[in-house]
Amino acid sequence: MVQPDGQQPVAPSALKGEGAQCFVEFEDGTAGQHPTSTPRALETDEIPGIVEDYRQAAERAKRAGFDMVEVHAANAYLLNQFLATGTNKRTDQYGGSLENRARFPLEVVDAVIDVYGADRVGIRMTPFIELFGLTDDEPEAMALYMADQLSKRGLAYLHLNEPNWAGGDITFPAGFREKMRERFSGSLIYCGNYDAEHAEKRISENTTDAVAFGRPYIANPDLPERFRVNASLTEPNHETFYGGNEKGYTDYPFMDNGYDRMS
Numbered sequence: 001m002v003q004p005d006g007q008q009p010v011a012p013s014a015l016k017g018e019g020a021q022c023f024v025e026f027e028d029g030t031a032g033q034h035p036t037s038t039p040r041a042l043e044t045d046e047i048p049g050i051v052e053d054y055r056q057a058a059e060r061a062k063r064a065g066f067d068m069v070e071v072h073a074a075n076a077y078l079l080n081q082f083l084a085t086g087t088n089k090r091t092d093q094y095g096g097s098l099e100n101r102a103r104f105p106l107e108v109v110d111a112v113i114d115v116y117g118a119d120r121v122g123i124r125m126t127p128f129i130e131l132f133g134l135t136d137d138e139p140e141a142m143a144l145y146m147a148d149q150l151s152k153r154g155l156a157y158l159h160l161n162e163p164n165w166a167g168g169d170i171t172f173p174a175g176f177r178e179k180m181r182e183r184f185s186g187s188l189i190y191c192g193n194y195d196a197e198h199a200e201k202r203i204s205e206n207t208t209d210a211v212a213f214g215r216p217y218i219a220n221p222d223l224p225e226r227f228r229v230n231a232s233l234t235e236p237n238h239e240t241f242y243g244g245n246e247k248g249y250t251d252y253p254f255m256d257n258g259y260d261r262m263s
């Protein structure tokens, strides 16, 4: 029971995420992962309220002083579930065609734009990813449709996670990065299993404007400086990734005045 009053989680359709885990605090105060339960499908008339939740969240982020916000439509979370054919089996205006599956994520984007302005809003997406049972029959068509729609709105950036960042061997198909570059007018960011060299390569071939780092940043609080001086990197400890305290979170060492440099 991880929701208030043991409520079911919500989703586009009542399909259980295969192997999906959520992060919880257990009764004894320790934190860890817990299997998710089967969600219930959102009623059509509940969706405007959720769009409103995103608007409220953006308003709060603005009040708290965040410069920008990123709408999370990736990694099998709620908005990604609406975009993908495998998780969205709805028959109302939020399911079926590309336009319908994109409707709710775009309503969220519009609500957040109302608060921040399009030049301070980005979005994160993971076309082609297969995670927690999420699959999609038309990931490229959806990514390109979203790119068109987001370009029309003048969104600041589109952040794409490589499909194999969490394992597996699915990669973006040949030509996909070039098509995204052509169709999206804002900045592109990629992430997932990059090192400095690979990031430089993508930037110099002009398929991306920037590369984001996750795990290397966890283990290397001074990651940009390490890249700059070509220092070796501390390997992250996977055991402490989803833990609940400072261990493996804020206790990785900074470089020691260059003693750590590679030759």
Ligand SMILES: Cc1cc2nc3c(=O)[nH]c(=O)nc-3n(C[C@H](O)[C@H](O)[C@H](O)COP(=O)(O)O)c2cc1C
Pocket: 072, 074, 075, 161, 165, 191, 192, 193, 194, 212, 213, 214, 215, 216, 241, 242
């Ligand atoms: C401990 C941990 C927690 C993460 N949590 C999220 C999350 O809540 N939402 C998300 O989209 N990605 C999450 N990610 C994925 C990262 O944002 C990033 O996309 C991924 O690690 C790939 O980049 P990397 O290869 O540089 O680590 C998480 C990754 C790790 C290691």
